Amino acid sequence: xxxxxxxxxxxxxxxxxxxxxxxxxxxxxxxxxxxxxxxxxxxxxxxxxxxxxxxxxxxxxxxxxxxxxxxxxxxxxxxxxxxxxxxxxxxxxxxxxxxxxxxxxxxxxxxxxxxxxxxxxxxxxxxxxxxxxxxxxxxxxxxxxxxxxxxxxxxxxxxxxxxxxxxxxxxxxxxxxxxxxxxxxxxxxxxxxxxxxxxxxxxxxxxxxxxxxxxxxxxxxxxxxxxxxxxxxxxxxxxxxxxxxxxxxxxxxxxxxxxxxxxxxxxxxxxxxxxxxxxxxxxxxxxxxxxxxxxxxxxxxxxxxxxxxxxxxxxxxxxxxxxxxxxxxxxxxxxxxxxxxxxxxxxxxxxxxxxxxxxxxxxxxxxxxxxxxxxxxxxxxxxxxxxxxxxxxxxxxxxxxxxxxxxxxxxxxxxxxxxxxxx
Numbered sequence: 517x518x519x520x521x522x523x524x525x526x527x528x529x530x531x532x533x534x535x536x537x538x539x540x541x542x543x544x545x546x547x548x549x550x551x552x553x554x555x556x557x558x559x560x561x562x563x564x565x566x567x568x569x570x571x572x573x574x575x576x577x578x579x580x581x582x583x584x585x586x587x588x589x590x591x592x593x594x595x596x597x598x599x600x601x602x603x604x605x606x607x608x609x610x611x612x613x614x615x616x617x618x619x620x621x622x623x624x625x626x627x628x629x630x631x632x633x634x635x636x637x638x639x640x641x642x643x644x645x646x647x648x649x650x651x652x653x654x655x656x657x658x659x660x661x662x663x664x665x666x667x668x669x670x671x672x673x674x675x676x677x678x679x680x681x682x683x684x685x686x687x688x689x690x691x692x693x694x695x696x697x698x699x700x701x702x703x704x705x706x707x708x709x710x711x712x713x714x715x716x717x718x719x720x721x722x723x724x725x726x727x728x729x730x731x732x733x734x735x736x737x738x739x740x741x742x743x744x745x746x747x748x749x750x751x752x753x754x755x756x757x758x759x760x761x762x763x764x765x766x767x768x769x770x771x772x773x774x775x776x777x778x779x780x781x782x783x784x785x786x787x788x789x790x791x792x793x794x795x796x797x798x799x800x801x802x803x804x805x806x807x808x809x810x811x812x813x814x815x816x817x818x819x820x821x822x823x824x825x826x827x828x829x830x831x832x833x834x835x836x837x838x839x840x841x842x843x844x845x846x847x848x849x850x851x852x853x854x855x856x857x858x859x860x861x862x863x864x865x866x867x868x869x870x871x872x873x874x875x876x877x878x879x880x881x882x883x884x885x886x887x888x889x890x891x892x893x894x895x896x897x898x899x900x901x902x903x904x905x906x907x908x909x910x911x912x913x914x915x916x917x918x919x920x921x922x923x924x925x926x927x928x929x930x931x932x933x934x935x936x937x938x939x
């Protein structure tokens with residue numbers, strides 16, 4: 517008897533009835549699961565490429581299976597990219613749909629996370645990296661649902677430990693394009709230690725820190741970035757904790773790329789994310805992100821049209837520090853920034869400081885504007901430097917040792933040095 521015959525109901529056997537109006541349908545499998553059978557018979561490169569393509573062009577969508585014996589393939593107009601490398605190729609073009617999964621996005625309506633997700637999905641096709649060579653790793657929190665919504669590889673890991681998982685992945689697979697998604701609580705509380713070591717090691721990846729100054733997933737407790745006096749469910753009489761300034765934290769940990777952007781300026785966000793990706797090393801980007809349920813309006817003074825020009829300054833290397841539609845500027849007075857009124861007739865743009873993102877000292881001064889209530893908040897790239905990456909140094913070291921000592925073996929290692937026999 518065949519397997520098919522075994523699974524066929526006998527004559528007269530009853531089938532479960534569905535409510536009126538409903539039609540039977542196959543259970544929906546997670547992305548990639550249903551195509552495992554076909555993928556097992558397909559070369560790895562072809563299987564990977566077919567997994568990430570969209571249904572709009574007649575190709576296989578994640579979570580759908582081909583009939584037995586047929587393997588998914590690319591349309592005749594597209595060629596498979598060459599094997600190896602980071603997957604970048606000028607022959608294969610992708611769209612936002614190729615990087616968008618079929619999962620329902622489950623954030624609160626109006627959440628700033630939607631803007632970050634949409635901007636990232638629009639950016640990915642421009643980076644020249646294949647979806648199957650891209651990995652998003654997150655910790656725990658609202659922002660950490662991000663990997664579900666990207667049609668790439670991903671991991672929803674342990675609270676605060678996304679940097680550790682990402683470091684391990686880059687150490688073993690330096691060819692992959694790795695993104696870490698985290699929040700102010702995930703990265704700066706339980707994950708603070710992992711964050712600073714990721715910065716000092718300079719692992720070649722990107723990290724996006726969604727800062728909404730609150731714990732949203734657990735329904736509104738104060739976070740490491742909440743302001744003093746913040747009244748929440750866990751601080752009913754106001755927080756007495758001094759908050760972290762994320763840009764200052766990572767600068768203190770010797771980060772090689774530090775930037776800040778906001779959820780309500782997708783054009784600026786996309787530019788910053790692209791620069792972080794182009795950087796060789798850890799590209800740290802803080803995103804001011806509104807939590808409209810538990811901390812609505814935390815950054816409205818920087819994001820809304822009525823106050824944005826006065827309360828923000830967009831920094832760019834080689835350009836003078838001017839803001840409020842060119843009517844004000846900044847210059848150094850000792851080790852502190854001071855504001856200049858460019859309409860008073862006493863100062864001009866020439867008196868303003870020209871920014872240089874290669875200066876760590878200047879980046880530190882700009883990051884401290886965080887504490888100045890009468891000064892604009894800076895957005896853009898604070899600092900960048902070229903430094904050897906952890907993953908490259910690690911693989912160089914392994915290669916050197918192998919050349920000098922050979923591959924070795926576990927058996928030889930276990931029996932080397934002083935050993936004892938227990939009888």
